[in-house]
Amino acid sequence: MLEIKNLHVSVEGQNILRGVNLTVSPGEVHAIMGPNGSGKSTLAQVMAGKDEYEVTEGQIFYKGEDLAEAAPEERAREGLFLAFQYPVEIPGVSNVYFLKAALNAIRKHRGQEEMDAMDFLTYVRDKMKIVKMDETLLNRPVNEGFSGGEKKRNEIFHMAVLDPTLAVLDETDSGLDIDALKIVADGVNSLRSEKRAFVVITHYQRLLNYIVPDFVHVLVDGKIVRSGGKELAHELEEKGYAWLEEGRAAGASAATV
Amino acid sequence: MSAAIAASATESPARATVQDVYRLGFEGVVRRREGREPRSLTALRAQAFERFSHIGFPGKRDEEWRFTDISPIARSGFRLGAETPSVSAEAIEKYRYSGTHELVFINGRFSAEHSQIEALPEGVVVGSLADALANTPERLEGHLARHAKFEIHPFVALNTALFEDGALIRVPKGVIVDRPINIIHVGRPEGEAFACFPRHMLIAEESSQVTVVEQYGSVGEGAYLTCPVIEVSTEDNAVIDHYKLQRESTDAFHVSTFQLHQLRDSNFSSHSISWGGGLVRNDVNAILAGEGCESTLNGLYMVEGSQLVDNHMRVEHKAAHCDSHELFKGILEGRARAVFNGRIYVHKGAQKTDAKQTNRNLLLSPTALCNSHPQLEIFADDVKCTHGSTVGQLDETAVFYLRSRGIGEEAAKSLLTYAFAADIVGRIKVPEVRRDLEEFLFRRLPRGEVVRQAV
Ligand SMILES: Nc1ncnc2c1ncn2[C@@H]1O[C@H](COP(=O)(O)OP(=O)(O)OP(=O)(O)O)[C@@H](O)[C@H]1O
Ligand SMILES: [Mg+2]
Numbered sequence: 001m002l003e004i005k006n007l008h009v010s011v012e013g014q015n016i017l018r019g020v021n022l023t024v025s026p027g028e029v030h031a032i033m034g035p036n037g038s039g040k041s042t043l044a045q046v047m048a049g050k051d052e053y054e055v056t057e058g059q060i061f062y063k064g065e066d067l068a069e070a071a072p073e074e075r076a077r078e079g080l081f082l083a084f085q086y087p088v089e090i091p092g093v094s095n096v097y098f099l100k101a102a103l104n105a106i107r108k109h110r111g112q113e114e115m116d117a118m119d120f121l122t123y124v125r126d127k128m129k130i131v132k133m134d135e136t137l138l139n140r141p142v143n144e145g146f147s148g149g150e151k152k153r154n155e156i157f158h159m160a161v162l163d164p165t166l167a168v169l170d171e172t173d174s175g176l177d178i179d180a181l182k183i184v185a186d187g188v189n190s191l192r193s194e195k196r197a198f199v200v201i202t203h204y205q206r207l208l209n210y211i212v213p214d215f216v217h218v219l220v221d222g223k224i225v226r227s228g229g230k231e232l233a234h235e236l237e238e239k240g241y242a243w244l245e246e247g248r249a250a251g252a253s254a255a256t257v
Numbered sequence: 258m259s260a261a262i263a264a265s266a267t268e269s270p271a272r273a274t275v276q277d278v279y280r281l282g283f284e285g286v287v288r289r290r291e292g293r294e295p296r297s298l299t300a301l302r303a304q305a306f307e308r309f310s311h312i313g314f315p316g317k318r319d320e321e322w323r324f325t326d327i328s329p330i331a332r333s334g335f336r337l338g339a340e341t342p343s344v345s346a347e348a349i350e351k352y353r354y355s356g357t358h359e360l361v362f363i364n365g366r367f368s369a370e371h372s373q374i375e376a377l378p379e380g381v382v383v384g385s386l387a388d389a390l391a392n393t394p395e396r397l398e399g400h401l402a403r404h405a406k407f408e409i410h411p412f413v414a415l416n417t418a419l420f421e422d423g424a425l426i427r428v429p430k431g432v433i434v435d436r437p438i439n440i441i442h443v444g445r446p447e448g449e450a451f452a453c454f455p456r457h458m459l460i461a462e463e464s465s466q467v468t469v470v471e472q473y474g475s476v477g478e479g480a481y482l483t484c485p486v487i488e489v490s491t492e493d494n495a496v497i498d499h500y501k502l503q504r505e506s507t508d509a510f511h512v513s514t515f516q517l518h519q520l521r522d523s524n525f526s527s528h529s530i531s532w533g534g535g536l537v538r539n540d541v542n543a544i545l546a547g548e549g550c551e552s553t554l555n556g557l558y559m560v561e562g563s564q565l566v567d568n569h570m571r572v573e574h575k576a577a578h579c580d581s582h583e584l585f586k587g588i589l590e591g592r593a594r595a596v597f598n599g600r601i602y603v604h605k606g607a608q609k610t611d612a613k614q615t616n617r618n619l620l621l622s623p624t625a626l627c628n629s630h631p632q633l634e635i636f637a638d639d640v641k642c643t644h645g646s647t648v649g650q651l652d653e654t655a656v657f658y659l660r661s662r663g664i665g666e667e668a669a670k671s672l673l674t675y676a677f678a679a680d681i682v683g684r685i686k687v688p689e690v691r692r693d694l695e696e697f698l699f700r701r702l703p704r705g706e707v708v709r710q711a712v
C-alpha cells in the first residue's frame with residue numbers, strides 16, 4: 001500500500017530526511033518513534049503532500065502510484081489521511097459543515113453520490129461515538145478554542161468520518177491524559193481492519209500499550225536506524241534513544257576509519 | 258428638464274470649466290427648489306457652494322487624501338440635474354428585503370412609485386427629505402446640516418449645495434420601529450456620466466430604537482458619481498442599528514460622508530459593507546458628545562481589479578465613559594487598493610474612554626495594496642485606547658490542513674477567505690442583509706459552492 005524508497009527531503013536548503021525506507025501493507029500498524037527534531041513530522045507532512053518540503057531524492061509510492069506530482073487533496077481523496085501534530089484552528093468554518101464538504105469531495109472523487117444533510121448527520125453522529133466527541137464541538141469552528149485534547153480527538157473524529165485507507169497519526173497521543181489517550185487509542189483500534197493501515201508517530205512508548213503495533217521503526221536524524229517488532233518499543237523505553245544514537249555514531253566513525 | 262446641464266471632459270478640459278458645470282448645477286438646483294424649501298436652506302446652499310468654489314477638489318498634497326487620487330472625479334464634467342430616468346421594478350427587486358419599509362431613490366431623487374412604506378408607529382416619519390422640506394420645513398429647523406460641516410470637506414460642501422432629495426427618518430421619543438427601514442439608492446447611468454448628491458437624515462429621539470439599511474446599487478453600466486451625506490442624530494438613550502451596502506457597478510464613483518452625533522447613553526452600531534464601485538471613499542465622523550455612549554463602527558470591504566476603497570474614520574470622544582469599537586476587515590485581489598485611516602480623538606474631559614480600533618487586511622494577490630493608518634490623539638489621562646492593524650496573506654498551513662482533508666486548493670483558499678470575513682458577517686443582525694452578503698461572497702469566491710456547503 002505504501003512504499004517509501006530512499007526518501008531525501010530538505011527544507012530551506014537543510015537536509016531533514018536522509019534516505020528513509022518504509023513499506024506498509026494493508027492491515028498493518030507501524031509505529032515510528034524518534035527524538036525531537038529527528039524528522040518524524042517532516043515525513044508525515046511529505047506523505048500528505050506539503051509542498052514546502054522538497055523531495056531531493058527517492059520516491060513515495062501509494063497504491064502503486066508515485067505521489068511526486070499528487071496534490072494534497074488528491075492524496076486525501078485517494079484515502080490518505082494525516083492527523084496533524086498541531087491541528088490548525090480555522091475560525092469561521094464550522095467543524096461539521098467543513099467535514100461534510102470534505103467527505104463529499106472524497107465521495108465525488110470515488111464516484112459516489114454526495115451525502116445530503118440528513119444522511120450526513122446520521123453518519124456523523126455514529127462516528128462521534130467512536131471518539132466520544134461532545135456534540136457542541138461539531139458546531140463550533142474547526143478547532144477554534146478547543147483544548148489540546150479536544151483537538152487531537154477531533155483529528156481522530158475527522159479520520160473516522162473520512163474513512164481513509166492509510167492513516168498517518170502524528171503524535172496524536174502527545175499531551176493527553178490517560179483517559180483521553182484511551183479514547184484516542186480506542187478510536188484507532190475500532191477502525192483497524194485488514195484493508196486499512198496506520199502509521200503511528202509517537203514520542204512515547206505509552207501509546208503503544210494501547211495501540212499495539214506490528215512494527216516499530218526508530219527515526220534518528222532523518223534516517224530509520226532500527227526496525228523491529230513491538231518489543232523494540234519496550235527496549236527503547238528502557239534504554240532511551242541515546243543507545244541508538246551512540247550506536248549509529250560509532251558505526252559512522254567506524255566506517256570512516 | 259430645462260435645467261439639465263451637460264459638459265463633457267473632451268469639450269471642456271480646463272478646470273475652470275468644470276467649476277462652471279457645478280455652478281450651473283447649483284443654480285439649477287436653486288431654481289428647481291425655489292418655493293419648495295425654506296430660504297435659510299437656499300442661503301446655506303449658497304454658502305456651501307461658495308466654500309466649494311474656494312477650496313475646490315482635494316489634491317494629493319491634501320493630507321486627508323494622500324492615498325486616494327480623486328482626479329478622475331475632479332476632471333469629469335458630470336451632468337447635473339438631469340431628469341430622472343425610469344427604472345423597472347425588476348431592477349430594484351434584488352435590493353428589497355421582506356418585512357422592511359422601503360425608500361427608493363433613483364439618481365438622488367425619491368421614487369414614490371418604487372417605495373413601499375408599511376404602517377408605521379404614530380409620529381414616525383419615513384419619507385422624502387424634499388417633501389418634508391416643502392411641506393413641514395419648521396420640523397426640520399436646526400437639524401439639517403447641523404452636524405455635517407461643509408467648511409473643510411469639499412464633498413460635503415458640494416452635497417449641501419446640490420442635494421435634491423434623500424431619506425428622512427425621524428423616530429419620536431420612546432418609539433420602537435420594529436421593521437428595518439431599507440433605503441435603496443440606485444444609480445442609473447444613461448449616456449453621459451452624471452453626479453447625484455443624496456442627502457439622508459436620521460433622527461432617533463430619546464429612548465427610541467430603529468434599524469436602518471442604506472444601500473447603493475447600480476442599474477446598468479456606465480460612469481457616474483454618487484456623493485451622499487447622511488446625518489445621524491442618536492439622542493439620549495436611543496438605539497440605532499445601521500447597515501450600509503455599497504454595491505454599485507465598478508464604473509461608479511462613490512464619495513460619502515457619514516456624520517454621526519451621539520448623546521448621552523445612546524447606542525449606535527453600524528456595519529459598512531463595500532464591494533462595489535471603482536473609486537470609493539467613505540468618511541465616517543462620529544461624535545460621542547454625551548456620557549455613557551456606545552458606538553460600534555464595523556466594516557468589510559472586498560475589492561478586486563483596479564477598485565479603490567478608502568475608509569476614513571474619525572471618532573471623537575467628547576464626553577466621559579464612552580466606548581467605541583471599530584473593526585474593519587478588507588479582502589483585496591488583483592490590483593485593488595484599500596486605504597484605512599482611523600483617527601481617534603479623545604478630548605480633555607473624556608475620562609474613562611474605552612476606544613478600540615482594529616483594521617485587518619487580507620491580500621490575495623501580490624499586486625494588491627493596502628495603506629492602513631491608525632491615528633490616536635489623546636488629551637485625557639484616564640483612558641483605554643488600543644489600535645491594531647495587520648496586512649497579511651492566507652495562512653499556508655491552514656490551506657494545507659484543509660487540502661489534506663480532501664478540499665481542493667481553490668476551495669480551501671476560498672473557505673479561509675470566507676472565514677476571514679465571517680466575524681463581520683456574523684455580527685449582522687438583520688438576516689436578509691446577512692444573507693445578501695453571504696450570497697455575494699459565495700458568488701465572488703472561486704468554488705463558492707463548496708464554501709456554501711462548508712460554513
Ligand atoms: N518548515 C521548516 N523550516 C525549517 N526547518 C524545519 C521546518 N520544518 C522542520 N524543520 C526542521 O527539521 C527538523 C525536523 O523537524 P520535524 O518537525 O520533522 O521533527 P519531529 O521529529 O517531528 O520533532 P518533534 O518530535 O519535536 O515533533 C527540525 O530540526 C526542524 O527544525
Ligand atoms: Mg513532530
